Amino acid sequence: MNYTLHQLQIFLKITETNSITKAAEELHLTQPAVSIQLKNFQDQFEIPLTEVVGRQLYVTDFGHEIAEIAHKINNEVKEIQNKTLSFKGQLTGKLTLSVVSTGKYIIPYFLSDFLKLHQGVKLNLDVTNKSKVLKSLEKNEVDFSMVSILPEKFSIHNEELMDNKLFLIANKDFKITRKIYQPSFLNELTIIYRENGSGTRWKMERFFEKHNLKITNKLELTSNEAVKQAVLAGLGVSIMPLIGLKNELLNNELQIIPLKGLPLKTNWNLIWHKQKSLSPVAKAYLNFIKENKNQIIDTKFKWFEKY
Structure with missing residues (x-):
């Protein structure tokens, strides 16, 4: 042969x-x-x-x-x-991450320079829903996960990356007639939800509970991108992470409805099991994040500070 x-x-x-x-x-x-x-x-x-x-x-x-x-x-x-x-003195191996779906707007910027610096590192990146992200963490299938809400049932370490802000979003045809709306205004609207298990949905529902809102008109979609497209089409409004709306806001395709109590805020975190032994590649990436995250935020997410 x-x-x-x-x-x-x-x-x-x-x-x-x-x-x-x-x-x-x-x-x-x-x-x-x-x-x-x-x-x-x-x-x-x-x-x-x-x-x-x-x-x-x-x-x-x-x-x-x-x-x-x-x-x-x-x-x-x-x-x-x-x-x-x-x-030859180069870092080699695999870096494996699982990231919640909205994190796809963030994680590439926290990876790009590291991978350019260490070309012997191979990336395995899974962008999926929160439940699958946590399952991969639980099964020890990944080096790190990235979430916006820290899980309560796992013993973890975390490295905070940047703020996550959530606003009430409508399309360009929505007529804003007040300087600021009260939360009860949401009862008059069709609200578009993410699926159960989504961190965005969890945060939104806590807001509704806090203000005793009973939402009757609602749609449920399975990804942040699907929610955005539904809002663009005028099917309703939604409380959405700012991070995925840059182009639509700049192009005036979407607008922020001023609602009392918003924006909601969480933090994007890199998390890993406390009992996990990090590989040399994972340790190098964590050190890179600690040393460079502020510069990455300043250069790649300056627009975020305007809202």
């Missing part, structure tokens, strides 16, 4: 996507090039690695076993690369 590392990597991608076309797209290769490499790889085995039923490609049981071995080989090659960089 004389298969190449390139063929192993292409076959791995095919097994992940069950498609030569998708594998070609993700590998930035042409479809014929991937097909040729798959054929050359297959020619070295007497047992089929894949089969086509109808127009769908399937990986055979034998193909899956070969893919498992190929995956191990690929990981060993990556380890060789990491060891090489390590001996």
Whole structure:
């Protein structure tokens, strides 16, 4: 047998996507090039690695076993690369984070310079809902999580990053007729909620409880982006994090309704288990955050201070 590392990597991608076309797209290769490499790889085995039923490609049981071995080989090659960089004095390894969905507007700015500085570090970033973020933290699947409300049931360390402000938001057609509205005004509006488990929803509902509000007209959507689009379309108003509204506010597509008691404030935090032993990469990232967070906030989030 004389298969190449390139063929192993292409076959791995095919097994992940069950498609030569998708594998070609993700590998930035042409479809014929991937097909040729798959054929050359297959020619070295007497047992089929894949089969086509109808127009769908399937990986055979034998193909899956070969893919498992190929995956191990690929990981060993990556380890060789990491060891090489390590001996050259460069930081290497994986940094794994889980981030609540609204955090996608923040976390890239707290990662960019660190990854440029340490090019041997590979990032695994999962942007998802709060319950999944906390589950990954509980299962010790991540180095750090980023949340806007600290969990109560975990024993954690935290590093505060920056403020999170929540305002009442409407689209450009909403007519503001008062200098400031009382919280009871919300009873007259259709309120758009995030899903249960969302930190934004939790904070909003505590505000409603504090002011004895009984919201009857409401919609529920499953992401901050979906809520924003619904507000833009005029389906209702919502209490939303300022961090994801920069362009819409600057372009006058959305506006802030002045409501007594707002903005609500929380803090974005990087959190990790107290019992977790941080890897060298995780320790380096934490030190980077401590040393550079104020500069990042000053340079990337200056606009935030206007509201």
